[in-house]
């Protein structure tokens with residue numbers, strides 16, 4: 001099997017007790033059936049402890065019941081009691097994998113690390129050079145799939161084009177995001193209709209040439225208001241995140257993101273992680289809009305604090321943990337972005353353009 005991964009992927013190691021925001025609090029860890037089988041036969045007092053905290057939650061998942069909102073195995077030192085007592089292989093699949101994620105496309109796979117982990121966020125965001133990708137052959141067996149091979153390989157080329165647009169440092173990040181949205185919008189219908197030849201012909205087009213259309217400040221304010229109101233209605237792990245969203249809504253962001261490579265890396269992260277999923281559902285717009293809307297919100301959150309690079313990394317990590325890492329929040333945003341005209345590609349392009357025109 002051939003696996004593709006961003007060049008920072010293999011540098012990741014959990015920093016455990018040095019982590020400023022553990023992944024072992026704020027949510028219940030779901031245990032997989034293979035691990036549960038192992039825990040049934042674990043001897044001694046620690047085996048009894050494991051079995052005493054296993055329960056089925058309201059969603060029907062088997063979880064380690066949190067104590068004071070923390071995993072029952074998270075020690076005050078920040079270390080994992082299960083790891084100390086039984087070693088790495090005893091961890092359930094979620095804990096062994098996080099923050100790594102993997103997507104299978106038949107005989108190919110893609111792996112990455114999630115921005116919701118502080119150490120992963122540091123690796124993803126803090127370099128100055130454009131993010132690059134590597135390939136390796138693995139011993140994993142191909143997974144059964146019914147994806148269309150022509151669409152898959154065409155989308156791979158289209159994603160490369162999208163990443164090239166986002167890494168084109170000749171232009172401001174706002175212009176790059178507008179060109180990326182133009183490109184995604186232009187090929188979305190072709191993806192729906194399997195028009196791979198048309199998509200390929202559009203890979204040669206220059207999306208930086210589009211004319212800007214007039215957009216009133218009043219409409220820009222209305223769109224911003226709707227986006228922030230939707231984000232404030234999400235389920236929050238940390239209630240102060242909603243207050244920060246309120247403070248950021250009316251902040252002026254003109255020029256704030258210029259020459260900040262972390263905003264480029266953020267967009268490339270979203271595109272690497274979500275773009276290729278269009279091969280399964282043939283729906284690109286929601287994935288592109290989510291990336292662009294996340295940029296709009298994060299840019300304001302950062303500008304509200306005039307955040308330096310380290311603080312921006314923390315803000316992006318928090319955003320990912322609150323929004324991207326929550327299935328219910330992602331479902332809500334996907335539905336809202338599909339339904340509301342406020343999230344039309346044209347409207348988002350105009351909003352981002354109106355900021356850079358100021």
Ligand code: SF4
Nearest residue numbers: 014015019023117119
């Ligand atoms: S959030 Fe990341 S660095 Fe922190 S404990 Fe979890 S995996 Fe380790």
